[in-house]
Amino acid sequence: MATVAGGQGSRDVPVDRSEGFGERLLGLLLDRAHEMPPQLIAPLVAEEVNRIGGRDITILLQDYEQRVLTPLPGRGLAIGEPEPIDDSPAGTAFLGATTVEQSRADGVRMYLPLLDGSDQVGVLALTLTTVDDDDRRLLRRLAGLVADMLVTKSNYTDQFFRARRRAPMSVAAEIQWSLLPPLTMLTPQVAVAGILEPAYDIAGDSFDYALNDDILHVSVIDAMGHNLDAAVLATVAIGAYRHARRADVGLAELYMFMDAAINRQFGPDHFVTAQMMRLDVGTGHLQWVNAGHPPALLIRDHQVIQTLAGPGTLPVGFGGDIPQISEQRLRRGDRVLFFTDGLVEEHESGGEQFGEERLIGIVERARGEDVREMVRGVSHALMRERRGITSDDATLFLVEWRGGTTDHLATVDL
Template sequence: MNEESVDRAVGFGERPLGLLLHRARLVPPQLIGPLIAEEMAGIGGRDVSILLQDYAQELLVPFPGRKLHVSRPQPMVDSPAGRAFLRGETVEVPQADGGVRTYVPLLDGNDTVGVMALTLDHVGDDDRRLLCRLGGLVAGLLVTRNAYTDEFFLARRREPMSVSAEIQWSLLPPLTMTVPQVAVAGILEPAYRVAGDSFDYALNDDILHMAVIDAMGHGLDAAAMATIAIGAYRHARRVSVSLAEKYTYMDDAISRQFGPDHFVTAQLMHLNIATGELELVNAGHPAPLLIRDGKVVRQLESATTLPVGFGGEEPRIGEHTLRQGDRVLCYTDGIIEEHVAGGELFGEERLIRCVDRLGELPSEGMRADLRRLSHTLKSERGGHTSDDATLFMIEWRGGAADHLAVAD
């Protein structure tokens, strides 16, 4: 490598990236914050903060640590940190002293882990490229350390969490996933007391596998059923059986473990991300809503199958074809069966009206749009969530992604 190419590599940030990656290998979780702060100081950054999303998706809370700047939690709405988190884009705010407060989304693949905030004297294009790469590396460090420490969990928790909720959060995949052809996002309420609701997904080749479940009951019994149901679903998915057979695997697991008086409602789906063809099994769930151009156009109907655990016959598969840009909204009955003022049920019509009304606003991306819908629905219900209430949304974008694997 000649001197010119070395200078170019250093100019694009390989040196600080390499140092951070090298030093992080042996650093214990409690020293990740100081290490990040020190490496950011090496590129001229000061007042470094690591902000993590709280479980209710209302605040970005500072991760405490030596050398880190720990300020007040930042609201998810109407704050620079919130915009960076929800949109996955760096936000720059000029300061009175001439510096620039920069909020960098911490993207692990396509899931936003948090936000890194730091102040620089000035920000140019090379700085932006470097910060983007550093943000990805910091996100990876947080995700890997999170697997064997409670530090990040404790920072994100804003109120006591039930044992059942602990179990459910440990089951979940990332709350969002975005690739060029498809995006998904999910949200659980009440975040600190959820028990029987859960969702799961995996993108295997061109097929997006999805499941949304609601185990009967409350507390640990519901959490235990949800755990078995999700475990059976993942096992079936990984032995490459059909959509109908996934239902059978789950049905058998729940009936054997809990007997005939227990059940789990579920929606199981396959989406071909190349063609938009969607297959659906509805086992006792409300039918998903098809959203096109911001408006609900219809329910995605399919022959209803008995809930998981009741030993139903082989389910009939509902087949639908999506258009590019279509969204599919799945929800559990806690969304529509909450009683509102006067004792009447919230109902599906109110849900559809909320979706349509919010669809008139500019989209801020899947994560932000679903979060806005969830919080709007909660407000419309008078702030009440007496039962688990889950939303899960898919957006099919189509197209191809093979070009991303080809070097420029």
């Protein structure tokens, strides 16, 4: 049982935050959420947080460039300035996927990560007069439910997408963002994270992945051309990839299906460079087809120990090539970094290309970070070293193999 301070001349009012109360509160929230229109999510969250004595409630969502957390507008929510991800309590909660508590004169400011599965949606911030373990447990569960609601309701509204935007977005970028899976997936056996730049003007670059039983499937693509032409080509490529992947074919058949689909639709003058990968998350057995991309980097103990070179395959769409499949056995903790040529071929007018060696140097300096932090940190470091120059799309996609099993997650001990 905790207390919330009343107004001037009033006494503290007891607030029940026990587990039984919390279950009833979360159940009520879940019951209402099923039919709740998107614009009422914010007022509903504010109402429920107020019930436990919370105030100054803010929902912060990650912007597309992954630089700041932007406030979601809504009745009952406090709207302030965006919070920098790199240097704020909200950013610490977001990057670390952990609750941050900040003592203030009027109580404790709490920042709770909004996690939809393992994908970080944003941060829920609120102030309580006092905080105990009942509060922490209840608010952690509430934040998880809020994250699920935001992701589910985003399919019915543009409100959350608008809140995340810090600049005008091109039509091509709009198409590409709509194609993407969640930017991060973390499981006990494997973790992945990806990032695209420039966020508001991407066109031909994209990636996709799926974890089907013990096999992680990944594709990173770069469609030729610019603007809408590249976005349309990338859309067909990703659609063909998903169609073949869901038919449960091997890497060779998957490449040939994509190749035939693009060739039939666009002819031999249009193509897509790509890397397609299959990783057995139980054994660490990695297979890939490289169809025109720079070779991926194998990272072990924070060092790039080799490039995953191998026999090349023609870009997707030229028609009729037999794909060359390469293989590698990973060790637990190994990371594989896929990237497109826009990352290393960028250069100032008359200057040298950024190059793979500088990329490797930045990767090796990114120590002690999870996959999401590393991808984000490397992308932003590259942008700084290029002094913001971006004349081509660029993609980073990182895979970490952890091994082990997940069977324990399917058992419930009460």
